[in-house]
Amino acid sequence: MICYNLICVQEHEFEGWFASSSDYDDQSKSGLLVCAICGSTKVEKAIMAPAVKTARKIEARSIEAAKAMTAVAAKIREEIGKNCDNVGADFAEEARAIHYGEKPSRGIYGSVTPEDSSALKEEGIAASPLPDAFVPDVAKPKLN
Numbered sequence: 001m002i003c004y005n006l007i008c009v010q011e012h013e014f015e016g017w018f019a020s021s022s023d024y025d026d027q028s029k030s031g032l033l034v035c036a037i038c039g040s041t042k043v044e045k046a047i048m049a050p051a052v053k054t055a056r057k058i059e060a061r062s063i064e065a066a067k068a069m070t071a072v073a074a075k076i077r078e079e080i081g082k083n084c085d086n087v088g089a090d091f092a093e094e095a096r097a098i099h100y101g102e103k104p105s106r107g108i109y110g111s112v113t114p115e116d117s118s119a120l121k122e123e124g125i126a127a128s129p130l131p132d133a134f135v136p137d138v139a140k141p142k143l144n
C-alpha cells in the first residue's frame with residue numbers, strides 16, 4: 001500500500017491509499033478519485049507533502065522572528081547610542097569615577113579588558129557586558 005497526498009480542483013487536500021502507483025494511475029484515469037470534501041473528481045497528486053509545507057512554515061516563522069529580533073536590537077542600539085556616552089577604552093576609569101561620586105551619574109558604554117571587568121565586579125560597580133547586537137554602531141571597531 002502507498003499513500004499519496006491528493007488535492008482536488010478546489011485545493012482540498014486529503015490522503016489516498018493505493019495498492020501501487022499503477023493502481024493510482026488506473027483510478028485517476030477512470031475518474032474514480034473523488035475529493036472527500038467536495039466530491040470533485042478533478043483530483044491529482046499534491047505537489048508538496050505536508051512535511052515539506054510544515055518545514056516551510058517553520059522557516060517563514062523563524063525569518064519573521066529573526067526580523068523582529070533585529071528590529072528590537074536596532075531600537076536598543078539606538079536608545080543606548082542616544083542616552084549613553086561612548087567612553088571607549090576609558091570605561092573602567094569612568095565607571096569608577098561615577099561609582100565613587102567623582103562624576104555625575106550617567107549611562108556609559110565602552111570597552112574593558114577582562115582584568116578591568118573582574119576588578120569592577122569585585123568593587124561592586126554595576127557594569128554588564130553588552131550583547132554585540134546591542135552595541136551602538138559608532139562603538140564598533142571599523143573593519144579594514
Ligand SMILES: [Zn+2]
Pocket residue numbers: 008009010011012035036037038039040
Ligand atoms: Zn474538493
